Amino acid sequence: MARDWKLVIDCADPIGLARFWAEALGYQVEDNSVLIERLAAAGAVPPEAYVEVDGRKAWRELAAVRHPDDPVDPASGTGLGRRFLFQAVPEPKRVKNRLHVDLHVGPEGRAAEVKRLTALGATVLAEVADRGSEHTTMADPEGNEFDVQ
Structure with missing residues (x-):
């Protein structure tokens, strides 16, 4: 079920x-x-x-x-x-997330989406090219990691 x-x-x-x-x-x-x-x-x-x-x-x-x-x-x-x-919760975030969100926008829309999310308060952590995938790892305003693909 x-x-x-x-x-x-x-x-x-x-x-x-x-x-x-x-x-x-x-x-x-x-x-x-x-x-x-x-x-x-x-x-x-x-x-x-x-x-x-x-x-x-x-x-x-x-x-x-x-x-x-x-x-x-x-x-x-x-x-x-x-x-x-x-x-x-009272305690701050201390380590990398074990679970994260992937936002799928496609390679042609990734740069614009990263720019938009940065304007909303996200930060870019890394540009990643690994295992046949390219994405941008970002953090929300409280440091929670997510990827833009």
Whole structure:
């Protein structure tokens, strides 16, 4: 049986990293304000659990991005398909990721995509030509590695 999944990424700034990856992937930042409003009104979450972002309540320590074509749970704003969930953790990133994202843009679009991602806050770590593949290894604003192919 196939399983549903989401990729969870530990980070220092979930809202900032969600904004970066939404732009990088063409995804949408999830809007959980309806759920937060409902839970706050019921006294189920304290005010320090959320912040206001762009005029809406957002979780202080969680933010997610989802593919724009995938379904959404209207009661919570949670994506029901392809998504990344960023969660705040107290410790900083220390070593190379054991899991990373590959963005496939093709050889003709790689230079422009690297330039676009750099403008969003990514950094170039290496240009790689190995095992018949050429790609650019980059890091997001918190240092998480990813490749542009």
